[in-house]
Amino acid sequence: MATSRKPVNAAMNMLVSFVGLSALFVMLETYFLAILQVLVYAGAIVVLFLFIIMLIDAGKSPHPKLIRYLASLAALALMVFAGYALVFGGGSGPFAEISVVAPANMARTFGVELFTRYLLPFQITGFMLLIAMVGVIVISKKAEAEGGAE
Structure with missing residues (x-):
């Protein structure tokens, strides 16, 4: 994605x-998270990104090669860091013990945790997406007004 x-x-x-990540969730037998991954990220977020791309006309970026190279460099640095952490991390990880829980109980627990303990980060994320969308609309309107004046 970063090199496109x-x-x-x-x-x-x-x-x-996102669909591949959803497949990984299915292989881990966390079907609820797999469905959420497809509905929220693969469905809503990608459509939002496509609307943003269409609004700001991203093909006219002043430095597309520089941005692409910086994104590729950041992805490479992240992969090197993840590989280092995997090799030299001591072999232990944040693996939870496997328990057999009914899917309805897992979904209910997920919902209760999301809207009690993690309500503030959930709301902040929603406001950040709203601010980003309003910002894109404002930028596109300014560019449209400047383009129409010429």
Whole structure:
């Protein structure tokens, strides 16, 4: 995704990544998270990104190669860090013990935790997405007004 030349292709590659992550959740037998992954991320977030790409006309970026190289460099650094942590992390990880719980109880527990303990981060994330969308609309309107004046 970070090395795609066109923003729409990058968004489609992100969609494929989200569906692949959902498949990993299915293999881990966390079906609720797999469904949420497809509905929320692969459905809503990718559509939001596509609307943003269409509004700001991202093909006219002043430095597309620089941004692409910086994103690739950041992805490489993240992969190197993850590999280092995997190899030299001591072999222990945040693995929970496997327990057999009914799916309805897992979904209920997830919902209760999301809307009690994690309500503030959930609301902040929603406001950040709203602010980003309003910002894109304002930027596109300014660019449209400047383009119409010429």
